[in-house]
Amino acid sequence: MPAGAALADTPAVSQVEVIIGPDLAAKADKLGQREFDYLARDLKRTVERRLERSGGLTPSGGRLRLVIDDAVPNRPTPLQLTSKPGLSMESFGNGGARISGEYVSTDGVSTPIRYRWxxxxxxxxxxxxxxxxxxxAFDRLARRIEDGEFVKD
Known part of the structure; x- marks a missing residue:
């Protein structure tokens, strides 16, 4: 399958792994490590639930490795609130996320994943x-993965 090609159906997945990318990890001193733990759990749970509903989560499936490359909060994180006195929970802005990774099928074929919103x-x-x-953004990516659409720039 050529790089960037989409699968026609829900991929069979046995394992979903989520890690924080180096660019986002570099922001730990500004956002807080606990936020990364939350984001990784949220993405993993969202993708697994979507795959489970569609029958794509199966012990005989391939591996889905996702990297949260960037995430922007809508409101200040607890660490931001304590380190910047002028911020409050009433402060808000636009957020979103950028995710990359790969799906490796049981026959070893690797398909890249790229999504941002x-x-x-x-x-x-x-x-x-x-x-x-x-x-x-995680939910939208999960829907795309369920549909076998792995790349959206």
């Missing part, structure tokens, strides 16, 4: 929690 309308941000837009 950032909110562009500030109006919605006033109602958002800290990672609402990143979670929305």
């Amino acid at each position: 950032y909110e562009t309308d500030i109006w919605q941000a006033q109602y958002a929690a800290t990672w609402s837009d990143a979670s929305l």
Whole structure:
């Protein structure tokens, strides 16, 4: 299968691994390590639930390795609130996330994964929690994976 090609159906996946990419990890002193743990759990749970519903999560499937390359919060994280006195939980902005990775099928074929989504309308941000837009990006990626669509730049 050529690089960037999409699969026709839900891929068979036995394992979903999520890690934080080096660019995002470099922001740990600004955002807080605990936030990365939350984001990784959220992405893994979202993808696994979507695959389970569609029958794609199976012990005989391939491996899905996802990297959260970037994530922007809608509201300040607890670390940001304590380190910047002018911030409050009433502060808000547009968020989102960029994810990459690969799906390795049981026959060893590797298919790249690239997805990014950032909110562009500030109006919605006033109602958002800290990672609402990143979670929305994760859900949109999970739907694409379920549909066998792995690349969207």
